[in-house]
Amino acid sequence: MRAVSLAVVIAVILPLVLGQFWAYQLGLYALYAAAAVGVGLCWGQAGFLPLGQALFFGLAAYLSGFAFIAFQNQIFLALVALPFIALASGLLAYGIGAVVFGRTGESGAYFSMITLALSLLAFQIATSWNSVTGGFDGLKGIPGLPGLDDFSDVYYVSAAVLLVVLAFAGWLYMAPIGVLWRALAQNERRLQLFGFDTNQIKSVAFGVSGLMAGVGGAIYAPQQGIVTPQLVGFGLSADLVIWAAVGGRASLLGPVIGTLLVGSLSAQLRDSLPFWEVLMALFFITTVLVFPRGIAGLPEPLLLRFMKPRSSAAAIAAPDGIAKKLPAKLALHEITVRVGEVTILDRLSIEFDQGGIFCVIGPNGAGKTSMFNVVSGELAAAFGQIAIGSSDVLGLPSSGVSRLGVARKLQIPSVFPDLSIADNLAIALWGGRAGMLQLLNPRLRRWTSPMLKELQSRYPFLASGARTAAELSHGEQQILELAMALLTEPRVLLLDEPCAGLSPHETAAVMEIIRWAAQRLGGAIIIIEHDMSLVKELAEVVYVLHNGALLAKGNVAAIQANPDVRAVYVGSEK
Amino acid sequence: MDPLIVTQAINVVYAVSTLAVLSLGLAVIFGLLGVLNIAHGEFIMIGAYCAYTVESSGWPYLAAVPLTLAVCGILGVVVERVMIRPLYRRPFDTLVATWGLSLLLRKVAEAIFGPGFRSLAIPLPGTVRLLGTEYPIYRLLLIAVSLTVVTGLVVWFGRSRTGARIRAMVSNPELAQAQGISVRRLAAATFITGTCLGGLGGVMVAPLAPVQPFMGLDYVLRAFFVLIVGGLGSATGLLSGAVVVGGFDSVISAVSNTTNGYFAVLLLAIFFLWLRPRGIVARS
Numbered sequence: 001m002r003a004v005s006l007a008v009v010i011a012v013i014l015p016l017v018l019g020q021f022w023a024y025q026l027g028l029y030a031l032y033a034a035a036a037v038g039v040g041l042c043w044g045q046a047g048f049l050p051l052g053q054a055l056f057f058g059l060a061a062y063l064s065g066f067a068f069i070a071f072q073n074q075i076f077l078a079l080v081a082l083p084f085i086a087l088a089s090g091l092l093a094y095g096i097g098a099v100v101f102g103r104t105g106e107s108g109a110y111f112s113m114i115t116l117a118l119s120l121l122a123f124q125i126a127t128s129w130n131s132v133t134g135g136f137d138g139l140k141g142i143p144g145l146p147g148l149d150d151f152s153d154v155y156y157v158s159a160a161v162l163l164v165v166l167a168f169a170g171w172l173y174m175a176p177i178g179v180l181w182r183a184l185a186q187n188e189r190r191l192q193l194f195g196f197d198t199n200q201i202k203s204v205a206f207g208v209s210g211l212m213a214g215v216g217g218a219i220y221a222p223q224q225g226i227v228t229p230q231l232v233g234f235g236l237s238a239d240l241v242i243w244a245a246v247g248g249r250a251s252l253l254g255p256v257i258g259t260l261l262v263g264s265l266s267a268q269l270r271d272s273l274p275f276w277e278v279l280m281a282l283f284f285i286t287t288v289l290v291f292p293r294g295i296a297g298l299p300e301p302l303l304l305r306f307m308k309p310r311s312s313a314a315a316i317a318a319p320d321g322i323a324k325k326l327p328a329k330l331a332l333h334e335i336t337v338r339v340g341e342v343t344i345l346d347r348l349s350i351e352f353d354q355g356g357i358f359c360v361i362g363p364n365g366a367g368k369t370s371m372f373n374v375v376s377g378e379l380a381a382a383f384g385q386i387a388i389g390s391s392d393v394l395g396l397p398s399s400g401v402s403r404l405g406v407a408r409k410l411q412i413p414s415v416f417p418d419l420s421i422a423d424n425l426a427i428a429l430w431g432g433r434a435g436m437l438q439l440l441n442p443r444l445r446r447w448t449s450p451m452l453k454e455l456q457s458r459y460p461f462l463a464s465g466a467r468t469a470a471e472l473s474h475g476e477q478q479i480l481e482l483a484m485a486l487l488t489e490p491r492v493l494l495l496d497e498p499c500a501g502l503s504p505h506e507t508a509a510v511m512e513i514i515r516w517a518a519q520r521l522g523g524a525i526i527i528i529e530h531d532m533s534l535v536k537e538l539a540e541v542v543y544v545l546h547n548g549a550l551l552a553k554g555n556v557a558a559i560q561a562n563p564d565v566r567a568v569y570v571g572s573e574k
Numbered sequence: 575m576d577p578l579i580v581t582q583a584i585n586v587v588y589a590v591s592t593l594a595v596l597s598l599g600l601a602v603i604f605g606l607l608g609v610l611n612i613a614h615g616e617f618i619m620i621g622a623y624c625a626y627t628v629e630s631s632g633w634p635y636l637a638a639v640p641l642t643l644a645v646c647g648i649l650g651v652v653v654e655r656v657m658i659r660p661l662y663r664r665p666f667d668t669l670v671a672t673w674g675l676s677l678l679l680r681k682v683a684e685a686i687f688g689p690g691f692r693s694l695a696i697p698l699p700g701t702v703r704l705l706g707t708e709y710p711i712y713r714l715l716l717i718a719v720s721l722t723v724v725t726g727l728v729v730w731f732g733r734s735r736t737g738a739r740i741r742a743m744v745s746n747p748e749l750a751q752a753q754g755i756s757v758r759r760l761a762a763a764t765f766i767t768g769t770c771l772g773g774l775g776g777v778m779v780a781p782l783a784p785v786q787p788f789m790g791l792d793y794v795l796r797a798f799f800v801l802i803v804g805g806l807g808s809a810t811g812l813l814s815g816a817v818v819v820g821g822f823d824s825v826i827s828a829v830s831n832t833t834n835g836y837f838a839v840l841l842l843a844i845f846f847l848w849l850r851p852r853g854i855v856a857r858s
Binding site for chain 1: 608669671674677791798799833836844845848
C-alpha cells in the first residue's frame with residue numbers, strides 16, 4: 001500500500017516540478033507505459049515474448065479515432081465507447097492466443113514470430129487501406145478529450161489511466177493467476193499435471209496484455225489528434241519490448257520506469273545523437289543477457305515487499321477436492337503405443353481396482369514410465385481403453401485426467417524452483433479445487449487443508465513458506481513434490497521411483513509418507529520401483545511388466561518364485 | 575500458350591527458388607543448431623548493403639560476394655562467440671538475444687546508410703525469349719544460382735565427411751564429442767555458414783528489392799513460415815515449404831494484391847501450426 005500511495009504522490013507532483021513540456025511528454029509516454037506493462041506481464045511473468053504488441057495499441061487507437069470523429073458532436077458517446085474499444089483489443093489478443101497456444105503448447109518462438117508477422121500485416125493494411133485509415137499520412141482531425149485546458153490536464157488523464165492499469169496488474173500478480181503465470185514460465189508440464197489448462201492460462205495472460213495496450217491506444221487517439229500506421233508497426237512493438245526489458249520485465253513497475261525514462265529520453269536524444277539508437281540496442285542486449293532484472297532490479301527488496309501477501313493473515317480452509325468421492329479405480333485395456341516402428345506398450349491390460357499400495361517392476365524398457373505417460377494423457381495410444389473410475393479417459397489432456405483424481409510424481413523432482421515453498425504448495429491445493437474465476441481472488445493464497453497441516457507438522461521445512469523451492473536439497477524437493485501430489489487428495493497416485501537418489505534416512509521418510517498417505521487417502525498408490533527391498537516392504541501386490549505387456553501379478557513371494565519373472569531378470573528370453 | 579501465363583509461371587518458379595535460397599541460412603541454423611536466428615533477415619540486409627557499396631564504388635558486381643562473405647563471416651564469428659555459445663539449449667534466451675541483434679544491426683545500418691531506401695541497377699539487364707515470352711535474364715540467372723546453391727549444399731551435406739560430422743553432432747553432441755569431433759568448432763562453423771548464406775542471398779536479391787535497414791524483417795518471417803510449413807531438418811522440407819509458401823504468396827499476390835498474399839501466407843502458417851506442427855516433412 002505504501003508503494004502505491006508513493007506512486008500516486010509522485011505522479012501528482014511530477015508536472016508541477018518538470019513543467020509543461022515534460023508534462024506533455026510524460027502524458028504521451030504514460031500511455032505507451034500501459035502497453036509496456038502488458039509486455040512485462042507476458043514476458044516477465046508468464047514467460048512468452050510478444051513481438052507485435054503495438055498491434056493492440058494501434059488497433060485501439062484507430063478504433064478510438066473513428067469513434068471520436070463519428071461522434072464529434074456527441075463526444076460523450078465516444079467516451080462511452082472507449083472501454084469497449086480497449087476490450088476489443090483484449091479480445092483480439094485472447095483470440096490470437098487461443099489459436100496459437102492451442103496447438104503449439106510451450107514453443108516460444110512460434111508465438112513470437114506470429115505476433116511479429118501480425119504486426120507487420122497490420123502495418124501494411126493501415127498503410128494501404130487509404131479510404132478508412134487515411135493511409136500513410138494517418139487518420140487526422142480527431143477531436144480531443146473534452147474539458148482539458150493545458151498539457152498538465154492531458155498528463156493527469158494519462159497518469160490516472162496508467163495508475164488504473166498498474167493497480168489491475170498489481171492485483172493480478174498477487175492473485176493465484178499471477179502465481180500460475182510465474183509457475184508456467186518455470187514448469188509448464190507440472191502445471192498441466194495439476195489439472196490446469198495452461199493454454200487457457202497463457203491466452204488469458206495475452207488477452208490481458210492486449211487489453212492494457214488497448215487502454216493506452218484508446219486514449220492516445222483523442223490525446224494526439226492523429227493516428228498513423230507506425231502505431232501498429234514493428235517499430236513501436238520493438239520499443240515496448242526494449243522498455244519492458246530495460247526497466248525490468250519481471251517487476252510491476254519496471255516496464256513503466258523503462259518507458260518513462262528510456263522512451264522519453266530517446267525522443268529527446270534520437271535526433272541530436274546519431275548513434276543513440278545503436279547504443280540503446282546494445283544496452284538492450286546487455287540487459288537481457290547480463291542483467292535480466294533491469295533497472296527495477298536495483299531496489300528489488302522494496303518491490304518484492306509490494307508483491308507478497310502479508311504472512312500474518314489468517315489461513316482459510318480450502319474446500320474439498322472435486323475428486324474426493326470418485327472410486328479408486330484405474331484400468332487399462334489392450335493399450336498399444338507405438339513410436340515410429342517401435343511398439344512401446346503391446347496390448348497392455350492391467351487393472352488396479354481398490355485402494356492400497358501397488359508396485360510396478362520390470363527391466364529397463366519394459367514400458368513402466370510409458371504406462372504412466374499414457375494414463376496421464378501425455379502419450380497417445382494407437383488403440384485400447386483406459387478407465388479411471390467409470391470415465392473413459394483416453395484422449396483427454398493431462399489437465400483433464402488430473403481433475404479425475406489422478407496425481408503424479410515425476411522421476412526427477414519437478415517443482416517450481418523460483419517460487420516460494422508456500423506458492424508451490426498453494427498451486428497443488430488450487431489444482432482440482434479452484435475454478436477459473438476464483439483464480440482472480442488473492443485470498444486463495446491463504447488456503448490450507450488438514451492434509452497440508454499434517455504434512456507441515458511432519459516436515460517442518462514445508463512450513464518455511466518464503467524460501468524458494470530451488471533452495472531445498474534434492475531430497476527435500478522429492479518430499480515437496482510428493483507433498484504437492486498428495487495435497488490434490490488423489491484417488492489414484494502415480495509415483496515414479498520416489499526414492500531415487502535419496503539417502504537411506506530420506507528413503508525411510510518417503511516410505512513412511514507413502515504408507516501414511518495410503519491410509520489417509522484410501523486410494524490406489526501405484527509405484528514404479530527398481531529397488532526390491534523397497535518393493536518387499538511396501539507392495540501389497542506387485543505387477544511385472546516386460547516388453548510392454550503384463551508378465552505377472554501377485555504378492556512379493558509369488559513374484560519371486562515365478563519362473564517367467566526370474567527368466568526376465570537373469571536375462572534369458574523364454 | 576498464353577505468354578502472360580508463361581510469365582506468371584516463371585514468376586512462381588522465381589519466387590519459390592529465391593525463397594528457398596533466402597531461407598537456407600535460417601534453416602541451417604535452426605534445423606541443425608536449434609537456434610532460431612531472428613537476425614537472419616538482417617544478414618540478408620547486410621548482403622544487400624554490401625552489394626550497394628560495391629556498386630556505388632564502381633566495382634564489378636561480383637566483388638560483392640567476397641565482401642559479403644567477409645562481413646557476414648566476421649560478424650558470424652563474433653555473434654556466435656559472444657551471444658549464441660553461452661545460450662545453446664536455452665532456446666527462449668537465444669530468441670530474445672537474436673531479436674536484440676536484429677535490432678542492433680538495423681540501427682547500425684540506419685546510422686551508416688540512413689533510413690531511406692536505395693535501389694541498385696540490375697547487373698545483367700535485358701531479357702531473353704523463353705517459351706514465347708520475354709523474361710529478364712537476371713531473374714533467370716537467380717533461379718539457376720538458387721537451385722545450384724541449394725542442391726550443392728544438400729549434396730555436400732549428404733556426402734562429405736563434414737556433413738557426416740554435423741549429422742553426428744545434431745543427433746548426439748556428447749557422443750560426437752567423445753568420438754573426437756570438436757562440437758564447439760563445428761557448431762560455430764555451422765552458425766557462420768548460416769550467416770554467410772543469408773548475406774549471399776542478400777547480394778542476389780539486392781538489385782530487385784528496395785534496399786533499406788528494415789528489409790530483413792519480411793525475409794526472416796517468410797523464411798520462418800517456409801520452415802513451419804515444410805518442417806525442420808531436411809532439404810525436402812525446405813523445398814516443399816518454399817514451394818507451398820512461395821507459390822501461395824505469388825499466386826494470391828498476382829490475382830489480388832501483396833497484402834492479401836502476405837495475409838494468406840500468415841493464415842497458412844497458423845493453419846499448419848494447428849494441423850501439422852512439425853511441417854510437411856517431419857524429421858523422424
